[in-house]
Amino acid sequence: MPGTHVNMSPKNAHNFDDTIELLAQSMTAEDEDVADALQDEALDVISSVAGSLDQDVGAPANSIQIPKPVLLHNLLFPKTSSYRLEEVAGKLAIVPIRRDESYGPINDEDHDKKNAEVGSETQINSSLPSYLPQQVEVVDRLAYGGGIVCLAQVDGYKMFCKARQDGLRDYSLKREIDCLHKISQAFRGSKVPIPKLLGYVRHPRSGAILGLLREWIPSKYNLRDLELAGFPDFPKEIRQKAGRQIKEAVEMLHRVGVIWGDAKPSNVVIDLNNDAWLVDFGGGWSESWVDENLQNTVEGDQQGVMRILEFLGVDTSPSPYDMCRLPV
Structure with a gap:
């Protein structure tokens, strides 16, 4: 579901034996295609149950929905809700649970502090602006997996954006920022065929660097x-x-x-x-x-x-x- 992560709790697993059995078989399958097919079958059941969560029950049936801009913040920190699958009257149902009852990482203050500690080792250009993820509009997503890579619009200008929730804890992002900074310092006033570093994306709470903004090359x-x-x-x-x-x-x-x-x-x-x-x-x-x-x-x-x-x-x-x- 767009913008929502569904995490399952292992509690009451005996109430959905068939689905759990499919997932268990997928984990022990030696053939990757067989494993994928088993997982898809289980996820089809889960998705059918979770589908109702994605409906906007507050909107009138005949209302015209105006698309909202996609902000980087929504991709980096999607709304996360936690649920448990249960069997109710012979059917699977989704029951809300507390975040700490589910599997999956929690993006808490300790996580933010670790990002800030890593960022302190990276050279940055203090003269360049920093933006919050809420200030970066995603125009076109260019790659999937391993963070967000996109054409963005910031302050009315198109820029290339690369950002991750774990920020500079990712080696490749840290390396790219370091290299672009060094290039900008070494070739001040000189024209080089390398896009210029234009700014940084920072965490809304800790201020840790989450990503870079650089020149967009049409x-x-x-x-x-x-x-x-x-x-x-x-x-x-x-x-x-x-x-x-x-x-x-x-x-x-x-x-x-x-x-x-x-x-x-x-x-x-x-x-x-x-x-x-x-x-x-x-x-x-x-x-x-x-x-x-x-x-x-x-x-x-x-x-x-x-x-x-x-x-x-x-x-x-x-x-x-x-x-x-x-x-x-």
Whole structure:
């Protein structure tokens, strides 16, 4: 159900033996497809019972519902209600229970304090604004799982947002904020093909950093999208330019001690002027692009760039014109 998490309590489990048996079988099934099918069957029963909870009983039957803006706060901290499944008159029913009676993490003050403690280790730019999740409107969700990645609107401007409920306790988010901060400090006043860090998302109670806001790069695709489509309207001379821009950008990063990390085509955005931008500084590695033992190293970046250039089918060795422009 949108905006609602339903947590089950184990109490009175004997009243819904069939459903529990399906879930138990799914946990012991050796075949993943069989396990998924058993879980789906059990969840179908639970969802049918829980469906009535999602109805807006307060709205008149003939009223026109005006969609409300989706706020980042609602995605990071969805309304959580806890229930127990029981058998009533031969049918399954949902009974409200206290939050502490159910399974699942509780986002309490101790959790907030841990986030704040981790955040104290991260360098931030105090001149950049901070926003509460309630102030960030989600325009388009770009990825699912592992936090919220979206196109957002803040103060009337479109920005890229990446945020998590556990904030900087997540290594990749912490790394990306650190890298973008270091890049902004190293290239003040210089134009680099890396989106600028524009602000932070903070917890409404503790003030801990939950996410970042960076420059949004209007684009039609990333390099992986282009390749899957057969590089339409992306002739070799433009690929040559993109390859050179990628190589030069990574070399610039290395000169100031920043490692791109997960170098691969899907982390290169091609803007509306066919210029290449490097995105995603969360680190890591991806099979076929960077070897695991080289992740988050200069050598790993170099390997990834070489494979991206091969993927583009271009040669980025300096031309005679470029050689004339090289500093001496």
